[in-house]
Amino acid sequence: MDVLSDVIAVTRTGRPRSAHxxxxAPWGQEFASVPGSAGFQVILQGSCWLRLPDEGPVQLRAGDVVFLPHGSGHTLADSAERLWASPVCSSDDHESNGPYVSDSVDRSGEGGPVTVxxxxxxxxxxxxxxPLLQTLPDLVHLPTRSDHHPELxxxxxxxxxxxxxPRLGTDAVVPGLLDTLLLYILRIWFEEQPGRGSTTGWAAALNDLQVTAALHALHRxxxxxxxxxxxxxEAGLSRAPFAKRFATLIGQPPLGYLTWWRMTTAARLLRTSDAPLRSIAAQVGYASxxxxxxAFKRMHGTAPGTYRRNN
Structure with missing residues (x-):
């Protein structure tokens, strides 16, 4: 797998949720902060405003995509003024059929302009x-561009x-489309970062051909x-320049990242499979x-068998 696909496979858990x-108008809704989650909003029709706590308002138009990778609380409303008013409803008010259930919902106001x-x-x-996801800002805003991002x-x-x-097969189709949407959002974000002058971090690493070649090799x-x-x-560089370049962009030396990735992969295998420990050890590069x-206990603070029983 490539790096971005691997990152999503390791980090994502459970079933994604969505709503149309x-x-x-008039309308406004607060979305509570949800640690351990990532949210998105896509404006299909009309326009609205979004505000994060302690941040200025952002106007959103049809076609705009916003991604909140750290589950930050935020408010959506039909006007900038309503962002600071009491919301018409809260995400907690509709636990059974709210905006994070795969469904289509109609929130009637007073017959004003419609936003979908x-x-x-x-x-x-x-x-x-x-760490790739941890470096993302609280809000990723991808403005609409008629000639950009056709796949998104x-x-x-x-x-x-x-x-x-909803039709036959919708329950199977929606989770796959949600994962596809997430990958497209992240791909576009990281592809566009070099234009912002990024010289370090994962945005720069994923656009560095030499470092990306090495990352793909060890993930593969x-x-x-x-x-x-x-x-x-693999990177097509000599040893010393490669080691320096990798550490500068990724934030740790190549073998340090390799060990971290091996132990992260091992943890996933322990949670999701019944493979014996010797098999998992071999899959992540340990003959013994x-x-x-x-190595696992040093990183995760517990023995592999205990980790499996507790997860």
Missing amino acids: VRWH VLCGAYRLDPSRAH RSAVELLAAELER DPAAPWTVAKLAA EFAFAH
Whole structure:
């Protein structure tokens, strides 16, 4: 798998939730902060305003996509003035059929202008959060551009259609479309970062051909007997320049990241499979079950068997 796909596979947990919501002005809704989640809002029709605590208002128009990778609380409303007023409703008021249930919802106001929003949330496991996601800002705003991101628009249109008009197979289609939407949002965000002058961090790393080649190699085969020299060869660089470049962009040396990724992968296998410990040890590059258990306990604070029983 490539790096971004791996990150989502490791971090995502549970079933994503979504809704197609039709608002009639006047309206406003508070979305509570939900640690361990990531939310999105896509404006399908009309316009509205969004505000995060202690931040200025952001106007959203049809076609805009906003992503909140850290589950930050926020308010949506039909006007900037209503962002500071008491909300018409709160996300807690509609626990059974609110905006984070895969459904189509109509919120009637007083017959004012209509805004249609596609919203949803993903559950993330903080204990295995990848640093790539941790570096994202509280709000990722992808403004509408008629000639940009056709694949993102297609995913939005397909998801909106399934939620508005459920048919046979919708329950199977929607989770896949939600994962696709998440990947497109992240791909676009990271692809656009170099234009903002980023020289360090994951945004720069994913747009650095040499470092990305090494990342793909170790993600593709974490069990391989990697050395800095072998990873440098994958990157097409000599050892010292590669090690410096990798550490500058990723924030840790190549073998440090490799160990972290091996233990993160092992934790996922312990939670999701019944494979014996010796098999998991081999899958993440350890010939000795004892050596694997020692490395796992050093990173996760508990033995692999105990970790499996507790998760």
